[in-house]
Amino acid sequence: MAINVLICDDSSFARKQMARAIPPEWEVTVHFAGDGVEGVQAIREGKGEVVFLDLTMPNMDGYGVLEAIRKEDLPAMVIVVSGDIQPDAQQRVMALGAMAFIKKPIDADKARAVLTDYGIMVRA
Amino acid sequence: MSNQGNIELGDIHWLMDILQNIDVGLVVMDSEYRIQLWNGFMESHSGLSPQVAKGENLFKLFPDIPETWFREKCQPVFQLKTRTFTIWEQRPYLFHFKNYRPITGRATFMYQNTAIIPLESISRSIDHICVIIYDVTDIAINRRDHELQLAAIQPGRDTPSCSASIIAPAIPAASALEVTNKPEPAAPDITAHQIKPQATETIESAVIVRDRHSWDDTLNRQLARCARSEQPGCLVCLQIDNNSSHYDESLLALFNRSLRQSDTAYHCDDLLFALLDNSDAGDARFFAERVRKAIKRLGDHYSVSIGIAPYIDEFESGEDWQLAAEEALLQARHQGLDCNQVFEP
Amino acid sequence: MNTASPTVTLSDDQRDCYQELTNVAMGQAADRLARLLGEYVVLPIPRVNLIESSDLRMALEGYGEDSSVSAVCQGFIGSGIAGEALLVFNDTSFKDLARLTRREQDLTHNGQLELLMDVSSLLIGACIQGIGEQLEVHFNQGHPVVLGQHCNVRDILKAGNELWTKTLAIEIHYTMESVNVDCDLLLLFTEDSVLRLNQKIDYLLD
Numbered sequence: 190m191a192i193n194v195l196i197c198d199d200s201s202f203a204r205k206q207m208a209r210a211i212p213p214e215w216e217v218t219v220h221f222a223g224d225g226v227e228g229v230q231a232i233r234e235g236k237g238e239v240v241f242l243d244l245t246m247p248n249m250d251g252y253g254v255l256e257a258i259r260k261e262d263l264p265a266m267v268i269v270v271s272g273d274i275q276p277d278a279q280q281r282v283m284a285l286g287a288m289a290f291i292k293k294p295i296d297a298d299k300a301r302a303v304l305t306d307y308g309i310m311v312r313a
Numbered sequence: 314m315s316n317q318g319n320i321e322l323g324d325i326h327w328l329m330d331i332l333q334n335i336d337v338g339l340v341v342m343d344s345e346y347r348i349q350l351w352n353g354f355m356e357s358h359s360g361l362s363p364q365v366a367k368g369e370n371l372f373k374l375f376p377d378i379p380e381t382w383f384r385e386k387c388q389p390v391f392q393l394k395t396r397t398f399t400i401w402e403q404r405p406y407l408f409h410f411k412n413y414r415p416i417t418g419r420a421t422f423m424y425q426n427t428a429i430i431p432l433e434s435i436s437r438s439i440d441h442i443c444v445i446i447y448d449v450t451d452i453a454i455n456r457r458d459h460e461l462q463l464a465a466i467q468p469g470r471d472t473p474s475c476s477a478s479i480i481a482p483a484i485p486a487a488s489a490l491e492v493t494n495k496p497e498p499a500a501p502d503i504t505a506h507q508i509k510p511q512a513t514e515t516i517e518s519a520v521i522v523r524d525r526h527s528w529d530d531t532l533n534r535q536l537a538r539c540a541r542s543e544q545p546g547c548l549v550c551l552q553i554d555n556n557s558s559h560y561d562e563s564l565l566a567l568f569n570r571s572l573r574q575s576d577t578a579y580h581c582d583d584l585l586f587a588l589l590d591n592s593d594a595g596d597a598r599f600f601a602e603r604v605r606k607a608i609k610r611l612g613d614h615y616s617v618s619i620g621i622a623p624y625i626d627e628f629e630s631g632e633d634w635q636l637a638a639e640e641a642l643l644q645a646r647h648q649g650l651d652c653n654q655v656f657e658p
Numbered sequence: 659m660n661t662a663s664p665t666v667t668l669s670d671d672q673r674d675c676y677q678e679l680t681n682v683a684m685g686q687a688a689d690r691l692a693r694l695l696g697e698y699v700v701l702p703i704p705r706v707n708l709i710e711s712s713d714l715r716m717a718l719e720g721y722g723e724d725s726s727v728s729a730v731c732q733g734f735i736g737s738g739i740a741g742e743a744l745l746v747f748n749d750t751s752f753k754d755l756a757r758l759t760r761r762e763q764d765l766t767h768n769g770q771l772e773l774l775m776d777v778s779s780l781l782i783g784a785c786i787q788g789i790g791e792q793l794e795v796h797f798n799q800g801h802p803v804v805l806g807q808h809c810n811v812r813d814i815l816k817a818g819n820e821l822w823t824k825t826l827a828i829e830i831h832y833t834m835e836s837v838n839v840d841c842d843l844l845l846l847f848t849e850d851s852v853l854r855l856n857q858k859i860d861y862l863l864d
Contacts, residue, residue: 395787
């Protein structure tokens with residue numbers, strides 16, 4: 190069965206870039222959210238088994254989403270995809286329960302490497 | 314430069330020609346600051362051939378380059394692959410090159426902007442950097458001239474340092490000659506430094522010199538006099554740091570009042586020179602301390618660096634003497650704020 | 659000068675794309691600043707707008723009439739795309755900047771100039787390079803010019819030319835989490851560059 194993947198980013202360009210970077214061999218259903226609030230709602234609806242999460246967003250930022258996931262104990266594996274590449278940002282999101290951190294700009298190679306490294310996507 | 318793929322082997326000697334003849338300085342260094350490339354501009358102005366420079370440590374070859382400062386500018390280039398820049402307002406120059414234009418040159422040294430760029434190796438790591446040196450003397454001098462004009466139009470404004478003008482004495486020379494029992498100015502109470510008893514009669518009246526050529530003349534004449542008479546003579550070079558990059562009129566007047574009639578003052582860019590007649594290093598130090606104290610009284614934010622060059626037989630020209638004083642000043646600055654340094658050959 | 663150039667426009671998709679490119683570039687810049695200062699840099703959402711030359715002051719309206727600022731400007735050009743980066747520092751930033759770079763001994767006029775130059779090299783360089791890499795353009799940078807130290811924002815912009823009518827402005831307001839450092843980075847492109855930029859952007863959006 191296809192895995193539900195949520196791409197949560199306020200930029201439609203970034204969402205598109207992310208969607209393109211998802212390895213074609215990975216069987217998924219892709220959902221989109223334009224900010225943190227929409228993102229948390231989508232995860233509650235089960236659309237975010239795997240979440241690609243941006244940090245800098247209006248309404249609710251990525252940190253807020255991570256906190257909500259933890260508080261509500263939502264079943265989501267979160268990979269942060271961010272332009273904020275400061276070591277501090279990476280530590281913070283990992284401490285908040287993110288599984289991995291990918292530096293923007295995203296591309297298929299980076300995505301594939303992380304997805305296989307963490308065993309989220311099993312190579313066919 | 315992004316089209317390096319287009320360069321063929323046969324073109325390399327063209328490129329070498331361009332490198333040699335282009336009117337900017339190019340220095341390539343490795344991560345140990347050893348010079349790997351030294352182009353024609355650098356050779357011409359430093360007098361050091363590429364054969365001599367190659368492989369040498371920059372700071373050993375040019376001890377007057379402030380090492381800590383320059384390393385700070387280079388580190389981001391090595392570590393972050395970022396370009397860094399320095400401008401003449403920060404430091405007038407990286408390499409101390411003398412003015413090389415007898416006709417149009419109005420500064421004593423070449424003002425420089427520098428760009429420091431990373432050079433990527435085949436493995437994409439940064440093992441080398443290139444320092445590009447631009448001669449911006451004209452820009453710097455024009456800026457000063459412009460500010461001087463502004464100051465002339467608006468007398469209330471801070472008077473910036475003039476590009477190459479002699480300080481007008483506090484009182485006109487004609488009347489200065491007549492001064493005999495003129496009371497010392499009340500405040501600030503810096504007056505003539507009493508170097509030799511006979512000098513005390515002729516207070517606050519420096520000789521007027523009109524331009525750089527006159528200054529060179531004065532310096533050369535004093536040089537000849539010292540050589541002939543074996544009388545001591547000292548050239549003192551001052552640089553004042555304050556919150557504005559200019560020396561205002563009160564500061565210059567203060568400096569001028571500290572001179573005797575037989576002394577000559579010269580103001581060039583941000584340097585003040587005083588040529589002290591019949592004075593040895595000890596006298597000059599005494600003079601330096603008095604000037605500093607007087608200036609510090611204007612405010613705590615002033616700091617005064619002073620270089621002192623007593624006359625020695627090795628000086629072949631006034632220019633040698635002036636460079637010695639500037640050299641001493643640089644050393645004084647390296648020691649920290651408010652330092653004096655006597656030139657040691 | 660460009661003659662009879664088509665009117666510059668900016669669609670929502672284009673604006674979004676500029677924002678995202680800037681977001682990545684300014685993240686790289688912030689990372690370098692954070693490494694220099696050892697403090698976390700707060701990343702805002704960059705503002706992307708077409709502005710008229712008369713709007714330039716409004717872009718810096720955050721600075722009050724009496725606040726004292728220092729500013730550096732640096733030109734860049736590559737593949738026919740040219741512009742200038744303007745970095746404006748609130749002068750209150752220098753105290754903490756000096757402390758974080760262990761230079762509090764040297765808060766003189768010259769010491770502040772050193773800080774201004776170091777930080778602007780870092781921020782402007784990283785931003786320009788970051789945007790250039792994503793657009794596959796190599797930008798050459800001109801020499802930075804200090805527009806003023808300890809002056810009013812209005813004085814800084816006074817020197818600007820008014821030849822352009824409408825252009826693309828990208829504004830980034832950097833602040834730091836626990837120290838009092840704030841500055842604005844403004845990227846301004848020449849009018850005819852915007853058309854080329856838009857072409858590059860449209861290619862990415864395809």
